[in-house]
Amino acid sequence: MLKKYLNFIKSVWNEYADSRKVEKKLTNLNNVKTMNLREFCDISIEFELKDQLLSDREINMSFNLALMTIPDETVSEKYMVMSFVEFLEGLARMAEFKSRTPVGEREEAYVSYERE
Numbered sequence: 358m359l360k361k362y363l364n365f366i367k368s369v370w371n372e373y374a375d376s377r378k379v380e381k382k383l384t385n386l387n388n389v390k391t392m393n394l395r396e397f398c399d400i401s402i403e404f405e406l407k408d409q410l411l412s413d414r415e416i417n418m419s420f421n422l423a424l425m426t427i428p429d430e431t432v433s434e435k436y437m438v439m440s441f442v443e444f445l446e447g448l449a450r451m452a453e454f455k456s457r458t459p460v461g462e463r464e465e466a467y468v469s470y471e472r473e
């Protein structure tokens with residue numbers, strides 16, 4: 358599914374990654390584009406993704422769960438920003454929150470309180 362829309366996803370990444378660069382303190386990433394939590398949240402606002410199934414809490418969880426583990430967080434601030442690969446995983450995690458119907462099941466078979 359991601360492959361089909363990869364060009365669009367890359368354009369979203371290019372527009373939002375480093376859009377709040379003045380807020381970032383990272384200097385040791387060699388000019389690699391990164392995305393922080395606020396930029397990730399900006400996407401959910403711009404594309405109106407928030408609803409009863411995807412709130413700020415789920416968006417924050419999607420961001421944090423998509424980040425790779427960093428061995429020593431005291432040395433670098435890399436744990437606060439995501440790369441493009443982590444961004445793809447963050448989008449997939451948001452999609453998982455938006456669609457809480459189990460894979461292979463029909464959505465009509467579940468009433469709203471069973472999906473929450």
